[in-house]
Amino acid sequence: MAALAPTLAGCGAAGRLAAVGKPPKMTTQENVPTPPWERSIATSGMNERLEAGARAAPAEAPVQTASIFRAGAAGLFRDQRASRTGDILTIRINVQDRAIVDNATQRSRTSSENAGLASLLGLEGLLQDVLPGQPDTGNLVESESESRSAGQGNTSRSETINLTMSAVVTSVLPNGNLVIRGRQEIRVNFELRELILTGMIRPQDIARDNSIRHSQIAEARISYGGRGQLTDLQQTRWAQQIYDALFPF
Template sequence: MNAKPFLRFLLVLAAAASLGACAGFQERMSRIGEAPGLSPIQNPTAQAGYVPVSLPMPNDPAVAGGASPSLWQQGSRAFFKDNRAARVGDILTVTINIDEQANLQNQTARKRDSTENLGLNGLLGLETSVAGAALPAGYSPSGAVDLSSGTNTAGDGSIKRSEAVKMTVAAVVTQVLPNGNLVIQGRQEVRVNYEMRELLVAGIVRPADISASNTIKHTQIAEARISYGGRGQITDVQQPRYGQQVLDAILPF
């Protein structure tokens, strides 16, 4: 085996790991003794990775005649004004209350034994001469074939998961789809000492699901994307080192 390609691969891998480690080292060195900085308030549609939502829309039914003038606003909970979010830039409150538990356990067991015996004790009286001419010495016709097999398989699997997240976040309407549904996106950052907590929420909501207090539950958000995480000194300690992450990615055992 030629060792040069393997050594070249190791050098490239070490260089890539050192570049990533160097960038992370510089970023950590720049904030020694300082708390993580808050991100500036930005336009959600101008952030990296933002993609406008495009979904199939139902055909609008034909409306016979014009709508009669009225002081009442369709979908309004009050006579004069509807305070619910309905336009791009409006703000609504999203309540997140996730309390889920899953407990799955599977067991499988299988066992099978089989034995086959076959002998040729007589063949017109010629079994001994035929065996001596065609088969090695010491052949016994009574034990011509003797087969046995056995299989034993056992499997056991268990999954236990528990999740609980309860909080409230304000989201901004970024799009109004042709059928009237609203695309929302919200981000919240909370810094406690030297640890930053980030909450992201995005999805599609129906205006009819927004309550009179301009709030909506996370269970009423279609295509919901909810992320809760953090960054800071505690998060850095909980993360494995760059070298360990590289080895975990490339080692097959």
């Protein structure tokens, strides 16, 4: 067992044994830095709720002004579309990709060679003593070759993903573009489905309802998968994976 323990740990079996009978754990939420905000007279009730939630994490003191309606997360006249770090926007993912690739290749080649010397420069007598039979000096070298090859490949792929999720603005680039990150996890019984999205967007591409399509996200990374018992059943055993990687035939 002592010799087997490192092998099990390296293959992830120890972690799977520890999770027997337990649902998969959800990922810990990460804190997103947000800029300071200032109390607004027009939305005092909302600001009081925000203050109650922000007392545990003191932020930089906002600059006081004499304006009746001040700019903030809940400003009355502020554009409610995401534009600053910590703002939230809706991502609409509608992927309907279809690709068909069909290639066919055929190749054929035939060649022949025939070379010889009629009298072999007077050495045909010596050649007959060395080689058995009656060699023909006029046809000393003769070769023929023929090769044929044919190849055909067909690739067909179709993907359909229709999801809606929310993302948080993690940073604002110097040119005004926004870097966003979104993570959504849903656990049903012993199966955890997770959706992860990161990318970069332009503020002018955000619609009036504070949403944006996935096709307008640059450097998009969308991961849709899961963890749990069903996912484990769909995976090949680690010994079989090692065998497939090392077996040369």
